[in-house]
Amino acid sequence: MSAAASAPQGMFDCRDAYVAALEDMATTDDRIVAVVNDSVGSSKLGKFRDRFPDRLVNVGIAEQNMVSVGAGLANGGKVPFVSGAGCFLTARAMEQIKVDCGYSQANVKLCGISSGVAYGELGATHHSIEDVAWLRAIDKLTVIVPADPWQTDAAIRAAAAHDGPVYVRISRMPVPALDRDDTPFAIGRAETLRDGGDVAIIASGTLVHRAIAAADLLAGEGVAARVVNMATVSPIDAAALAAAAATGAIVTAEEGLAHGGLGGAVAEWCARHAPVPMRMLGFPGFLPTGSADWLMERFGLTASGIAAAVRDVLGQRAAR
Known part of the structure; x- marks a missing residue:
């Protein structure tokens, strides 16, 4: 739960961007409604409920009903x-x-x-590390993992405009606002945050800013790492993957299971189209109890951990 405390200066809780976008859209579009499972507080939807009391449905602790109620509302327009x-x-x-x-x-x-592991000490029952792997397997379900508050806002608006089911993975672990150009967000299009021809680091969500920090560490060693923010895991951006594979080596990083998640998606594409040496960073499975920061550190989901994986994959490539 520690990650839910007030964010350090310069860091942001992406739930705030989510609810701000939802409230803003709801002021001009009366089709926008919220459905929750006794999670008004953790979803930060209290102000939405107060502003639009007839447009928030709280089904209680009944997740299956919640999704079916959402589907019924969608069928009603x-x-x-x-x-x-x-x-x-x-x-x-x-x-x-x-x-x-x-x-x-x-x-x-x-x-x-x-x-991800935002609930930290509450343990494996409360960790959400399998979600991307599970949902990526469902046909025609769009899966988005935003990296910062701007992208969370943009993803929510894009999801609303998209005709069809969308899963948006919203972090509560504090992240910084990323430096980027003015390229608008689009479902299915990756974002290149650093250019580099020696290796590509493909990351999503809370690992993107760590990937950038890893690239900065590697630059000091003469390694030019391309950093790709693969916010849309399904459908995945094939052109961005082709450019990443052209560097000759790829490291993926995500706050979840790499097998089946972003790492699995990238590996599947590369195996079919452009095989290159890869390292996939993520969690191995059920995790020990500990804070989110401790878990990320223990399993190498840090700037230094990503940089170490890059050195490893480059060593493998050199030995071929």
Whole structure:
């Protein structure tokens, strides 16, 4: 829970960007509604409830009902944002996500709050590290993992405009606002934050700013690392992957399972189209109890951990 405390200066809780975008859209579009599983507080939707009391449905601790209610609202012409802790939203309601949203192509926006290991000390039951791997396997379900508050805002607006089911993974772990150009966000399009021809680091969510820091460390060693923010995991940006593979080596980094998640998606594409040496950084499975920061450090999901993986993959490439 420690990550939910007030963010350090210069760091941001992406839930704030999520609710600000939702409230702003709701002022001009009466189709926007929120559906929650007794999670008004953790989703930070208190002000939305107060401003639009008839447009927030609280089903209680009933995630399967929550997703089905969202699908029903979508079938009635609404644009529902179904919001709950990522671990419970995806695990408990997987059949409803698959059938009521994916198979039925309902216009539901699933918002996984406090994803990854943000709940820290509450342990594996509250960690949401499998969600991207699970949901990436559902046909025609868009999966977005924003990296900072600007991208969270843009992803929520893009999800609302997209016709079909979308999962947006919203972090509560503090992240900085990234330096970027004025390229607008688009579903299915990656963002190159650093150019480099020696290796590509492909990251998502809370690992993107760490990937940039790793690239800065490596630059001091004469290694030019390309950093790609792959916010949309499904559908994935094939052109960005081709450019990354052209460097000759790839490291992926994510706050979740690499097998099946972003790492799996990149590896699948490379195996089919452009095989290169790879390292996939993520969590190995059920995790010990500890703070989010401790877990990230222990499993190498830090700037130094990413830089070490880059050195390793470059060594492998040199030995070939």
